[in-house]
Amino acid sequence: MQSNCFFSMLRVASSSVLLGGARYYSTATKGGPSIAGVGDIIAVASGKGGVGKSTTAVNIAVALAQKFKLKVGLLDADIYGPSIPTMMNLHAKPEVSEDMKMIPVENHGVRCMSIGFLVDKDAPIVWRGPMVCFCMCFC
Numbered sequence: 001m002q003s004n005c006f007f008s009m010l011r012v013a014s015s016s017v018l019l020g021g022a023r024y025y026s027t028a029t030k031g032g033p034s035i036a037g038v039g040d041i042i043a044v045a046s047g048k049g050g051v052g053k054s055t056t057a058v059n060i061a062v063a064l065a066q067k068f069k070l071k072v073g074l075l076d077a078d079i080y081g082p083s084i085p086t087m088m089n090l091h092a093k094p095e096v097s098e099d100m101k102m103i104p105v106e107n108h109g110v111r112c113m114s115i116g117f118l119v120d121k122d123a124p125i126v127w128r129g130p131m132v133c134f135c136m137c138f139c
């Protein structure tokens with residue numbers, strides 16, 4: 001279940017922690033890539049599907065929001081099989097702000113963004129490489 005999962009950047013409330021049974025984790029070095037307005041980033045990824053990435057990501061996000069009272073956003077980067085809308089029980093399309101930015105939808109204190117909000121879950125979609133890259137930049 002956990003063999004392909006890893007976490008990068010686990011700094012919560014100024015301390016390094018090991019969450020759950022994660023096998024691999026590392027703390028990002030200062031001066032690395034950053035996102036404006038975002039203090040800390042936890043990436044949950046693996047080289048294969050069905051290993052529990054979404055389950056792990058949702059549980060970390062909700063725990064950080066509710067237990068640690070942190071301001072948390074959850075970006076679902078799974079273009080091919082987004083399950084975050086279902087797991088977070090969110091089914092509304094995001095509103096668009098005046099400056100044409102999608103406003104994340106929120107549940108359990110976590111603001112979420114997923115391609116699953118934009119496409120019909122039963123509709124077939126063909127994604128090509130450049131479209132996937134563009135989509136992630138847009139989110």
Ligand SMILES: Nc1ncnc2c1ncn2[C@@H]1O[C@H](COP(=O)(O)OP(=O)(O)O)[C@@H](O)[C@H]1O
Nearest residue numbers: 001046048049050051052053054055056078083
């Ligand atoms: N810790 C766990 N133990 C057992 N089953 C799990 C665990 N975490 C997730 N699962 C189950 O494994 C399946 C795949 O989980 P999911 O989070 O969707 O994986 P991924 O996002 O990596 O594709 C789901 O049916 C989920 O309920």
Ligand SMILES: [Mg+2]
Nearest residue numbers: 053054078083
């Ligand atoms: Mg998933």
